[in-house]
Each structure stands twice: as C-alpha cells, then as structure tokens.
Amino acid sequence: MSEHQVFNTPRLEVPDRSLSRARMKVDRAAWASRYFRNFNRKAVLEIAESIAEAGYNRAGEFAELAVSETGYGVVEHKKLKNQLCTYELLNYYRDLDLVTPRVDAARQIIELAKPAGVVFALAPATNPVATVYYKAMLAVLSRNAIVISPHPAAKKTSVLAAQHLAAAAEAAGAPSGLIQCVEEPSIPLVQDIMASDRINVIIATGGTAMVRAAYSSGNPALGVGPGNAVAYVDPSANVAATAKCLVDSKSFDNSVLCTNESVVITLEKNRGNLERALRSAGAHICNEIDTDKLRNYLFGGEGFTLEAIGKSARWIAEQAGVRVSPATKVLVPVVATPGQDDLLFHEKLCPVLTLTAAVDFEQAVTFAKHTTRRGAGHSAAFHGDNSNRLVDFSQKMPVYRVVVNAPCSQGAAGFATHLPPTFTIGTGFAGRSSVGENVGPQHLVHWTRIAYAKDSKVNLESIDLSDVTTSGNPTAEVQSRKSVTEPVDSGVRDELRRLILEELQNLKGDAQ
Amino acid sequence: MQKAAEYWNPGKVSFWTEAGTPMVIDRREGYFLYDMSGKRLIDLHLNGGTYNFGHRHPELVEVLKSGLDYFDMGNHWFPSVARAAFAEQLVNTAPHTKYAIFGAGGAEAVEIALKTARYATKRKKIVSIIKGYHGHSGLSVATGDERFSKIFLADQPDDFLQIPFNDADALESVLKGRDVAAFIIETIPATYGFPMPNDGYLKACQDLCHKYGTKFISDEVQTGLMRTGVMWGWQGYGLKPDIFVCGKGLGGGIYPISACLVTEECGQWLVEDGAAHISTAGGSELGCLVGHHVIEMLQRPEVISNIKFVTEYFAQSMKEMMARHSDFFVGVRQRGVVLGLEFDHPEGAVAVSRALYENGVWAIFSSLDKSVLQFKPGVVLDVDTCQEIIDRFDAAMPRARQILKSGRRVA
Incomplete structure (x- = not known):
C-alpha cells in the first residue's frame, strides 16, 4: 500500500x-x-x-x-x-x-x-x-x-x-x-x-x-x-362516417390505447373512396416513398421505434422525413396488397394506420385473422351494414370484441359502446389469458356458495346475514357488532333455531 | 443442555427446565424461533424489543454485511462519519436534546445517564422506583430490584433511593432535600409487567424534578423505537426528559449499540472533558450503521401504519380473549405494541407462558410480577401471523387453566 x-x-x-x-x-x-x-x-x-x-x-x-x-x-x-x-x-x-x-x-x-x-x-x-x-x-x-x-x-x-x-x-x-x-x-x-x-x-x-x-x-x-386491432371497412359502410371514426380513434391520445386500430382493410373497389374520405377527415395518405420512409423510421431499428409511442402525427412525419399539412391528425401508409410480412402490419401505439385492400371479403377476413394473431384475443372493428358479413367476420376473428361502426380505441374500452369501461382488456384463451371480457370488479371477488339439498325447502329470507358485513370504521367494529345485533337477535334467533331443527328432522327422515 | 448446565449457567438451565419451557434456540427468522428439534415458536418476547423488526431482518443483515466490507468497530477516540451521522439522526428525533452519547448496551447508556446527571447537578443521590429495572452494571444495578444487587453486594441504599410507582407524593418527599441528582424511570416499567402510569403521573414527576433541581431521566430501552406508537415513549406523555436512554432494538438485534441523549445543559461534560467517559465497544461504527438504518426504517409510513394495525388488532382481540377467558384472564395493559396481560393468580403468567410455549408461542412473564405476562408483538408483524397468535393464544388458555389447577408450583 x-x-x-x-x-x-x-x-x-x-x-x-x-x-x-x-x-x-x-x-x-x-x-x-x-x-x-x-x-x-x-x-x-x-x-x-x-x-x-x-x-x-x-x-x-x-x-x-x-x-x-x-x-x-x-x-x-x-x-x-x-x-x-x-x-x-x-x-x-x-x-x-x-x-x-x-x-x-x-x-x-x-x-x-x-x-x-x-x-x-x-x-x-x-x-x-x-x-x-x-x-x-x-x-x-x-x-x-x-x-x-x-x-x-x-x-x-x-x-x-x-x-x-x-x-x-x-x-x-x-x-x-x-x-x-x-x-x-x-x-x-x-x-x-x-x-x-x-x-x-x-x-x-x-x-x-x-x-x-x-x-x-x-x-x-x-x-x-398487446393488441393489434384490424378494422374492416365493408363496401356497405358510409365511408365518410367510417373515416371519421378511424381518424378520431387513431388520433385519440395519439393512439396509446392498445385497442386502437393498427390496420384498416377494405376491398379493392372501395379503396379510392376510403382514401378520399380519410383525407378529408384529416389523414395524410402516404405515397409509396412516404410509406417506405415511415416503415424505415418506425421499424428500421430493433423492433418498434419506442420514441414514436404516443407522439403526434406531425412529429412522427417530421422524424420520418415526410412532408404533411399542419392539420394532419393521422398518417396512413398504404400497402397495396395484404401480404403478411410487411412490418407496417405490426402494432403501432402512435397515430399511424396502415391501409390495405383485399380482392374480396374472404381474403380480407383471412388477412385480418392473421394480422390479429399478433395481438390475439384483443379487439377488431367492423364498419358497414352487412350483418351477415359482420357475423362471419366476428365468428372467424380470434378476438373477443368486435366494435361496429365506432372508433375502436374508445369502443373496445367501453367508452363509445355499451361494453364495460376498462383499461384492462381481457385477451382470453386466444391471447393466453384467463379472462376474455373487459376486466371489472367482479373478477376480483369469489363467492362462497351455501347450497342446500335439492329437495329442501328452507326459508332463506329469514336467515340473518347482517353479521357478514360491518358499517365500516374498523375501531368501532367490535362495539357496533355487539350493540346492534344482540337486541335484534332474539326473534330471528328463535326462528333460526326452529329452521335448523326442522332441517335436522328432515335430514333424519331422509336417512331413514 | 447438559453442557450448558455444566459449563455455562446451571441456574438458568434448571429454571427453564422446571418452568416447562426448556428451549434451545436453533434457527431464527422473522418473528419465528425454532428449537433444536425444529419446533417453531412465534416470538413475542423479542428480548424486550431487541427483535422489534424480527430476527435477522434481511435489510438489516444486508446493511451489516455490506458494512463489514468497509468498517469495523472503529476507534472511539476519533470522530467518525458513521457516529456523527447516527448522532445527528437521533438528536433530530428528539429536537430538545443536543448530544447523543453511545454505549454498547442499555446498562452502559444508563450508566452514562446517571453520571451525566451527577455531573450536571453536582449531587450524588439517585431515585428510582421500586421494581424498576435499568440494567446490571455498577450504578444501574443499584437503581433496580435488590434481587439483582444484593447477591453481588452491589446495593448502595444510602445513595440510591427507591419509591413506589405511580406515587408522585413519594417522589416529592425524597426530592425535597434538594440533594438528588436524578430520578430515573422506565416510561412503562417492563420487568414490573408494564403497569401503566396514571394520567399525569410522569408529567408530575418531571415537574417535581425541575422544581427541586433534579434531572429527569427516561429509560426508553423497552418503550422507545415506536413500540408505544411514537418514536420515544415520553413523546406520548408530553414529556421532555433532560436525559433519555435507548438500547435493545437500536442495534436491530444484530449488533449491540445503545445511546444516551442529553440536553445541551446536561451534556456540558462533553465540552469540558470529552474523554471523561469512554467505551471501546460503545458507538462502534458497525453498530451506528445498523442503528441508523433501524431509525430510518421506523420512520417509514408503511411501518408506522403497520404498528397502528398491530396495536388495534391486539387491543380488539385481547378484549375478546378476556371475555372468553374471564375466569382468570383479568386485565390488559397496553400502549402501542407493548402489552402486559394480567392473570388472576400470583404465578398465572408463568403458567400461561408455559401453555403458550406448548402451543408454539414464546412470551415471557414479568420477572418482578409473575401474574403479568409480557406480550410484545413486533412492529412489522403481518396480519396472518397476528391471527395465528390469537388462535394459538385461545387454544392455550384451557391448558394454562389446567396447569394452574394442578396446584403445584410452576416455577
């Protein structure tokens, strides 16, 4: 040293x-x-x-x-x-x-x-x-x-x-x-x-x-x-209303809800209509070059570019080098054919919505099914009035929520539909989860079931259940339990005693 | 057992064997002790709060282990970072005090307290209560019960006076002569079975001390460290002792350390001759590290809340137990997690202690009042263990009754 x-x-x-x-x-x-x-x-x-x-x-x-x-x-x-x-x-x-x-x-x-x-x-x-x-x-x-x-x-x-x-x-x-x-x-x-x-x-x-x-x-x-919601836009849909739903949903809180649409698919013949409607609703429809730039920016590194999560469309466009109008709410890269391997079909927690088009309904459903596997058990959206197709779509999709003619972000989470409001979307068996519903307080309680014999005829209404709950204040608990229940008791207790006796006799009778 | 009796302490060995609690502690973890056969006991003795956080609390063990990589006991002559930081932290818990003086054990801290009082008053006499307990060293043992002093010819009846507890008039009568240096009292006398001070008694004592120029010393060895719901027991009685001592749990049950806190006025000897009292093991740096962490843990909101829950739980469930076993369980003395359970038999607590032991709970009777069981749950006990304690307590009561009925002396 x-x-x-x-x-x-x-x-x-x-x-x-x-x-x-x-x-x-x-x-x-x-x-x-x-x-x-x-x-x-x-x-x-x-x-x-x-x-x-x-x-x-x-x-x-x-x-x-x-x-x-x-x-x-x-x-x-x-x-x-x-x-x-x-x-x-x-x-x-x-x-x-x-x-x-x-x-x-x-x-x-x-x-x-x-x-x-x-x-x-x-x-x-x-x-x-x-x-x-x-x-x-x-x-x-x-x-x-x-x-x-x-x-x-x-x-x-x-x-x-x-x-x-x-x-x-x-x-x-x-x-x-x-x-x-x-x-x-x-x-x-x-x-x-x-x-x-x-x-x-x-x-x-x-x-x-x-x-x-x-x-x-x-x-x-x-x-x-995670989710990876697909919105299917049927030709029967009102494109203006649909586009508004999509833009509202994707721009809501810059798309950080896992229920937001990741991909929108329609049929070839309807694509032009939808693009126009989206544009007028505030979306920027990307040309091929812009689409490539976005793909590079969002997926160019290892996995998804995390800094893009929850950022605005303009901010992302700027990072990606895409020129957009200041009013742009959503970026829409376009992948002409619904192939499986395009990275832009992955989940994107930012206002980027990939648009693609299928030749027919069957291809659209097949594609939607595969895309949704990346966020299995989650949510999907259907836009249109064709109820046969809606049922077919819902039956085939591995999701537990199909939101109809509504923004998926807010719809699946129960704020734009009558589903239970939630921030925990059960992804069920398809998503390797134990619960497939929107999680609510009922999932945090189990019940002890007191079950009488099938042929018994006990008057359950007369059973005193007042002791299973208390009025609250923990320190007052002991006192209140004593003072409240004792005087009330006598009548109920006699009744209970009688019932129990009766029941015992019944049981004995059965045994003999 | 045999070797312990042969080489170590035959008296203690035969005492516990006769009491029916022949325990040799093997492993220990949390609030659990295991004897050599592997039988588990829930520890409600905690050696008077030494194991306030349970045995070998992982966080404290880690502090000590890590401390050993850089520190040792240190050299008591010199200032050190650990001692300064710990002293500052302690003084901050009791802002009316000025200095913290360290020892290795409670008795040493009491020793320092008594010496400090004598220095500050230039008087010699010390007053304590009958059945009080302040340790076993020269001055401290003289304040306590004669059982511990006479045997070693260490009683000094001329300089050490004893008065009855909860009797302020008795105190006044001995202070009147204005020749008493200090009145020392445990905020709640532990070894006496935690009799609760009457309303205003302690405050009256403190006022009397000040009236007659005597220093008021609080012995916080068992009542400090949040055990009564506040950091120091005296805080709960609106006191400001001139001097107070703490020990036991301060070292987390893993490294011995004690402290004596004094006001600026009392602590003048530290200015005059700082080496007037020295201690090689007192205020060892490792102890300071552990102690510092103990105080920090006790100040966490989670711990404070837990103490409230444990306090409330035992207040309620002891009320229920007393109703169920009213034939001989006759009273509960409680402040925070310090409880004394009163039984209607001069040796009732010895029987209960034994019955509890047979039911997997270790709680000790009060040495100086064997009708009272010391019941001292730890500050971070969880709800399930507390429930289990009460379940076992309930199960032990008939057995205790049986032991008492059998009529033979139990200890």
Whole structure:
C-alpha cells in the first residue's frame, strides 16, 4: 500500500430500500384488506364516491403531469380518459352489488362475497393515471386492497395520483393502506412481489413479457397482452362516417390505447373512396416513398421505434422525413396488397394506420385473422351494414370484441359502446389469458356458495346475514357488532333455531 | 443442555427446565424461533424489543454485511462519519436534546445517564422506583430490584433511593432535600409487567424534578423505537426528559449499540472533558450503521401504519380473549405494541407462558410480577401471523387453566 491512498469504491452499499418498502406495502395492504373485506355496501359506495370525486377533480392536472413525465399522448384526451375512470366507471358498476350476500330462494343457495384480498396491479406508461384510477376503483368496488406498481417512466405521476385517491378513500372511512403505489418500481421488484405469497391476485396490463411473468409467478393473475386491432371497412359502410371514426380513434391520445386500430382493410373497389374520405377527415395518405420512409423510421431499428409511442402525427412525419399539412391528425401508409410480412402490419401505439385492400371479403377476413394473431384475443372493428358479413367476420376473428361502426380505441374500452369501461382488456384463451371480457370488479371477488339439498325447502329470507358485513370504521367494529345485533337477535334467533331443527328432522327422515 | 448446565449457567438451565419451557434456540427468522428439534415458536418476547423488526431482518443483515466490507468497530477516540451521522439522526428525533452519547448496551447508556446527571447537578443521590429495572452494571444495578444487587453486594441504599410507582407524593418527599441528582424511570416499567402510569403521573414527576433541581431521566430501552406508537415513549406523555436512554432494538438485534441523549445543559461534560467517559465497544461504527438504518426504517409510513394495525388488532382481540377467558384472564395493559396481560393468580403468567410455549408461542412473564405476562408483538408483524397468535393464544388458555389447577408450583 502506498502512503496515501485514495479509495474510489463506495464505502457502503445500502440495501434495496424500495423492494423492502414494497414488501411492507403489501403487508400493510393485507391489514387494510382484513377490515375492508367486511365493509357493507353503503360504506363501500361512500368510499368509491369519494375517490371518484377526488379523481375527477384533478383529472386535468394529472393528465398534464403524465404527458410531461412520459411524453406520451395528448393532455386533453388523457384528461377525458382520467375522468371516464371516475364517475362513468362507478356509475357503470354502481348496481353490481359485489358485497351483499345473494339469496337464491328457488335454487336454495346463499352466496357470500369473498374478496381476493391484496391485489397487485401493474400499470403501463401509456395510460398511467387512468389505469391507477381504474384499478383503484375496481379494488374498492370489490372490497380489495391494492398495491400498484407503475411503469418506471410514469412513476412520479402514478404515485401522486394513487396518494390522492388513498387520501380520499381514507377520508371516506377506508382503512389506511387500502390504495398504495410503489415509489421506485423495477423489474426485479415486480418479479419479487409477483411471486410473493402475500399477494392474492395480479392484474397485469403491459407488454407480453410482463404478462407472461405474471402468469408464471405462481399467483392467480388476470393478465392481458398487446393488441393489434384490424378494422374492416365493408363496401356497405358510409365511408365518410367510417373515416371519421378511424381518424378520431387513431388520433385519440395519439393512439396509446392498445385497442386502437393498427390496420384498416377494405376491398379493392372501395379503396379510392376510403382514401378520399380519410383525407378529408384529416389523414395524410402516404405515397409509396412516404410509406417506405415511415416503415424505415418506425421499424428500421430493433423492433418498434419506442420514441414514436404516443407522439403526434406531425412529429412522427417530421422524424420520418415526410412532408404533411399542419392539420394532419393521422398518417396512413398504404400497402397495396395484404401480404403478411410487411412490418407496417405490426402494432403501432402512435397515430399511424396502415391501409390495405383485399380482392374480396374472404381474403380480407383471412388477412385480418392473421394480422390479429399478433395481438390475439384483443379487439377488431367492423364498419358497414352487412350483418351477415359482420357475423362471419366476428365468428372467424380470434378476438373477443368486435366494435361496429365506432372508433375502436374508445369502443373496445367501453367508452363509445355499451361494453364495460376498462383499461384492462381481457385477451382470453386466444391471447393466453384467463379472462376474455373487459376486466371489472367482479373478477376480483369469489363467492362462497351455501347450497342446500335439492329437495329442501328452507326459508332463506329469514336467515340473518347482517353479521357478514360491518358499517365500516374498523375501531368501532367490535362495539357496533355487539350493540346492534344482540337486541335484534332474539326473534330471528328463535326462528333460526326452529329452521335448523326442522332441517335436522328432515335430514333424519331422509336417512331413514 | 447438559453442557450448558455444566459449563455455562446451571441456574438458568434448571429454571427453564422446571418452568416447562426448556428451549434451545436453533434457527431464527422473522418473528419465528425454532428449537433444536425444529419446533417453531412465534416470538413475542423479542428480548424486550431487541427483535422489534424480527430476527435477522434481511435489510438489516444486508446493511451489516455490506458494512463489514468497509468498517469495523472503529476507534472511539476519533470522530467518525458513521457516529456523527447516527448522532445527528437521533438528536433530530428528539429536537430538545443536543448530544447523543453511545454505549454498547442499555446498562452502559444508563450508566452514562446517571453520571451525566451527577455531573450536571453536582449531587450524588439517585431515585428510582421500586421494581424498576435499568440494567446490571455498577450504578444501574443499584437503581433496580435488590434481587439483582444484593447477591453481588452491589446495593448502595444510602445513595440510591427507591419509591413506589405511580406515587408522585413519594417522589416529592425524597426530592425535597434538594440533594438528588436524578430520578430515573422506565416510561412503562417492563420487568414490573408494564403497569401503566396514571394520567399525569410522569408529567408530575418531571415537574417535581425541575422544581427541586433534579434531572429527569427516561429509560426508553423497552418503550422507545415506536413500540408505544411514537418514536420515544415520553413523546406520548408530553414529556421532555433532560436525559433519555435507548438500547435493545437500536442495534436491530444484530449488533449491540445503545445511546444516551442529553440536553445541551446536561451534556456540558462533553465540552469540558470529552474523554471523561469512554467505551471501546460503545458507538462502534458497525453498530451506528445498523442503528441508523433501524431509525430510518421506523420512520417509514408503511411501518408506522403497520404498528397502528398491530396495536388495534391486539387491543380488539385481547378484549375478546378476556371475555372468553374471564375466569382468570383479568386485565390488559397496553400502549402501542407493548402489552402486559394480567392473570388472576400470583404465578398465572408463568403458567400461561408455559401453555403458550406448548402451543408454539414464546412470551415471557414479568420477572418482578409473575401474574403479568409480557406480550410484545413486533412492529412489522403481518396480519396472518397476528391471527395465528390469537388462535394459538385461545387454544392455550384451557391448558394454562389446567396447569394452574394442578396446584403445584410452576416455577
């Protein structure tokens, strides 16, 4: 050793606090769930109402933050999406009671709701706030506690949004720790938590790798993967209206929703019409050279050019070296024949919509089917009035949503159709997922079914189920349970006793 | 067992054997202990909060391991980054104090506290409560129960006075002579079975001390570190002790360290002669690293929230347990995650401790009041383990009843 030595190595490596803190969050969520899982419907709706209001009030502010943090999307559209995940979402599910025991007198079955417990949710960078809002609302409506792991690129905004909702939930009587968000997400952290036996279910929204990891974790998972939606434009369609749908859909939040159309296919004879209509709706129809430039820009590197995600059509055109009018909302590269190998037929989370044309309906369907395999189980759109073709198309396509005469982005996610509003699109068996519907709170609850013998005739209405839920406030729980139920009891209890006796006698009778 | 009795401590070995809890701890992880046969026990003893975060908390183990790559105990004579950072952090948790003085164990910190008080007041006498407990070194053992001092001829009845707990008048009568340096008290006396201070008692004691020029010392070895729901127990009683000591859990159960925090006025000896008290093992740099991390962890919102949940859970479920076993489970003393369970029998807690042991839970009775069981859940206990503790507790009650009925002395 020399007489004077300078050490460049760090003196101390502090352990990964974020992983440790995330584990602590999961434990805290389990505590919250312990109380919340018994809340009654009134208490649950009060909390849901409170987070809806809180979310709605700051939807615009968080939209701005999300766009500035991630660089994806359009503030106005994000604000709208955030708002949709507050009251709109709540109103859709308001009458779906996932709390109160269900009594089916005819089938002699009583069902008791059993929430999952701790939900671990992954949120993408493309819809950070809307996903936080949406998943928190789902958790509240199903009486689960939730720990959200945001995409690292959107962590600041996601954490703020989650904290905001958590405060509102607590103010409305929720136990603390009901809604939490990981501050410093990372892949090892997510893998560790996903594999932990402390969580009860994973809702994974994200890339294929993440979704597969969720399914391989050993925990129950509701995972949904990428889409690659095809819109078929039948000659029976009103092209002007169709073009408007397509442009609205592709330009909405710069196309970051996984339900946005990737490819539009029509028949040769209709292509000219559609191109004209698209142009007047604000799309730039690319010539061959422009199409090549776009393909080079978007797919010239390794896979899709990530910086293009959620950017505007003009920005992308500029990067690709394509001259467009300033009013351009969507870029439409044209691939004359529907071959399978053109890179422009892959998923594009940006306002670029590839147009192609088939010689007949059969070829269009075959092509659409193959294209959709890259985002199997997801969504497709049909434009036109020919219902025979619509049914044929829907029957053959490996998707679980076919949106008709509506923008696919908003339609499949349930905002322009009557589908359940969602930011988690179940891709079902075709997409190697366990759920094929739009994911809702009902997927986070299982039911204990009390089933009587087929020939029993028990008066289920008289059974006292009041003890399975509590009015909320965890500290008041013990007291209220004692003071409320005891006086009410005597009559009901006698009745119960009589019923049980009767039943026992019936059973005995049967045995003899 | 035999070798332990032969070479180590025959008294302790035979005591535990007779008590029916002949445990030799093998592996340990989280809040679980395993004996040599592999039987698992949930640890509710935690050595008075030493294992506040459970045994070998992975984060703390990692800190210590990583620390060993660069640090050792350090040289107590010199300033060091680790000691300065840890002292600053501790003082920040109690802004009315000025200096943190380090030791290796709780008794050493108490020793420093008593010496500091004597320095600051130039008085010699020390007052403590009957059945108080502050450690086993020279000055500290003299403050405690005579069981621990007389045997070593270490009692000093002239300079060390003892008064009954929860009796402010008794304190005033000994302070009146204005010759008492310090009154030292555990914020909730642990070894006495966590009797709760009456409303206003501690504040009255502090006021009396100030009235008669005596230093008020809080022993926070068992009540500090968030165990009563706040970082230091005295915070919850609206106190500002002149001096307070902490130890046990400060080292995360993996590296011994203790600290004595003093106000600027009391700490003047550090200015006059900083080497008046020295300690080779006190404030070792490795201990400071671990301690620093312990305090940081305790300040996390997740941990604070978890403590609230654990506190609330045991408050509720102990109420239920008491209703179910009211024939001999007669009272709960609780503040945060510090609980004393009262049983209606002079040795009730010994029986319960044994019954719990047979049911896979390890909780120790109070040495100085064997009707009270010390029940000390950790700060990051999860909901399932807590539920299991109560289930096992419920199952152990009939067995405890049976042990007590059998009538024979249990310990």
